Amino acid sequence: MFTPVMLVSIPLILGIAVIIILLIYLATRFTIVTQANRFIVERLGGYYATWDVGIHFLVPFIDRVQLKVTIKEQVIDFDPQPVITKDNVTMQIDTVVFFQITDPKLYAYGVNYPIKAIENITSTTLRNIIGDLELDDSLTSRDYINEKMRTILDDATDPWGIKINRVEVKNIIPPKDIREAMEKQMRAEREKRQSILIAEGNKRSSILTAEGEKEARILRADGEKQTRILEAEGQAEAILSVQKATAKGIELIKAANADEAFLRLEAYKAMERVADGQATKLIIPSDMQGMVGLASTLAEAFKSEATLPETAKKQLADKDSSKSKK
Numbered sequence: 193m194f195t196p197v198m199l200v201s202i203p204l205i206l207g208i209a210v211i212i213i214l215l216i217y218l219a220t221r222f223t224i225v226t227q228a229n230r231f232i233v234e235r236l237g238g239y240y241a242t243w244d245v246g247i248h249f250l251v252p253f254i255d256r257v258q259l260k261v262t263i264k265e266q267v268i269d270f271d272p273q274p275v276i277t278k279d280n281v282t283m284q285i286d287t288v289v290f291f292q293i294t295d296p297k298l299y300a301y302g303v304n305y306p307i308k309a310i311e312n313i314t315s316t317t318l319r320n321i322i323g324d325l326e327l328d329d330s331l332t333s334r335d336y337i338n339e340k341m342r343t344i345l346d347d348a349t350d351p352w353g354i355k356i357n358r359v360e361v362k363n364i365i366p367p368k369d370i371r372e373a374m375e376k377q378m379r380a381e382r383e384k385r386q387s388i389l390i391a392e393g394n395k396r397s398s399i400l401t402a403e404g405e406k407e408a409r410i411l412r413a414d415g416e417k418q419t420r421i422l423e424a425e426g427q428a429e430a431i432l433s434v435q436k437a438t439a440k441g442i443e444l445i446k447a448a449n450a451d452e453a454f455l456r457l458e459a460y461k462a463m464e465r466v467a468d469g470q471a472t473k474l475i476i477p478s479d480m481q482g483m484v485g486l487a488s489t490l491a492e493a494f495k496s497e498a499t500l501p502e503t504a505k506k507q508l509a510d511k512d513s514s515k516s517k518k
Contacts, residue, residue: 221250223257230296232259242296261296265357268307272365273315275322277330284365285322287314289345290358298353306352310345314359317344327366334361 224247225231231243235255250256268291272284289310293299303309321340322330330337338359346356366374 217252221252223248223250228262228264230261230263230293231257232261232296232300234258239297239301259296259300261293261299263293263296265290265292268310269362270311270314272363273318275319277322277325277327279326281327281370282367283322283327283330284363285318286362287318287341288360288362289314289356290360291349292355292357293353294355295353298351302352306349306354309352310349310354313345313348314341317341317348327370331364331366334364337361 223231223243225243225245227245229245231248233240233243233248233250233255235251239258240255268289270287270289272286274282275285276282291310299306318337318341321337325333325337338361341359342356345359349356
């Protein structure tokens with residue numbers, strides 16, 4: 193049986209329990225918004241506020257957090273998209289989009305599935321841009337494609353509270369046959385550059401060799417020239433020395449008052465040295481020819497006198513003495 197004390201205590205316990213439950217529930221209604229996050233709060237099903245960093249209280253049964261949004265920059269890597277160039281070449285291109293949520297309210301209520309919307313608009317924009325470019329231009333115009341896509345995507349996503357910071361073309365994959373042709377072309381270009389470099393090297397080597405030979409010939413010619421000059425100077429000095437010695441000898445002869453007999457004797461010595469040579473013809477001055485003839489006559493006379501008999505010698509002697517008396 194319940195006593196009066198027990199009957200009084202049961203409602204009290206239930207009341208305390210309800211109060212504790214209410215306090216716990218109210219405690220859970222406090223929400224803390226951390227850095228780089230924003231909360232979209234609805235009241236009675238309609239947009240109420242965008243909560244910033246701090247502690248906030250949700251009114252029970254009235255308020256609710258509809259969406260938690262991060263305002264940090266995010267990256268989406270889309271799968272390769274098939275695109276057709278202006279010259280009808282089908283390629284696979286995948287892109288990377290860097291975006292940031294600038295208005296959480298527009299992001300929450302602007303479009304369903306914002307990431308899917310960005311992917312679709314990226315693929316259509318990429319097809320439009322590549323469709324105006326040929327294959328070679330599309331392979332070498334990444335900066336143009338990136339900037340063009342960023343501008344178009346930023347304008348398209350602005351009503352959704354999204355800022356497109358950057359778009360990068362990650363890969364451009366041409367068809368297999370195009371890749372093989374490009375590889376062959378690249379290989380041919382490299383072989384061409386190699387041939388050009390080898391030819392230029394050979395040309396430079398030939399030029400340097402020719403210049404070296406030219407300089408060597410010039411140096412040899414200069415050396416021979418200097419040698420000949422020195423030889424000529426040496427011969428000239430030798431001749432000059434001989435002439436000076438000859439002149440000195442003549443001066444000494446003049447100073448000694450040499451008579452004509454001495455000079456003729458020196459002439460005979462010179463003729464003797466000339467006759468000792470290998471020449472077959474000799475040219476003798478006219479005055480010396482007379483002297484040579486006289487010398488020959490005297491020699492013959494002395495020879496004939498030596499061969500005469502004693503009687504003839506005596507007659508000649510008498511004849512000479514009679515002539516002297518006369």
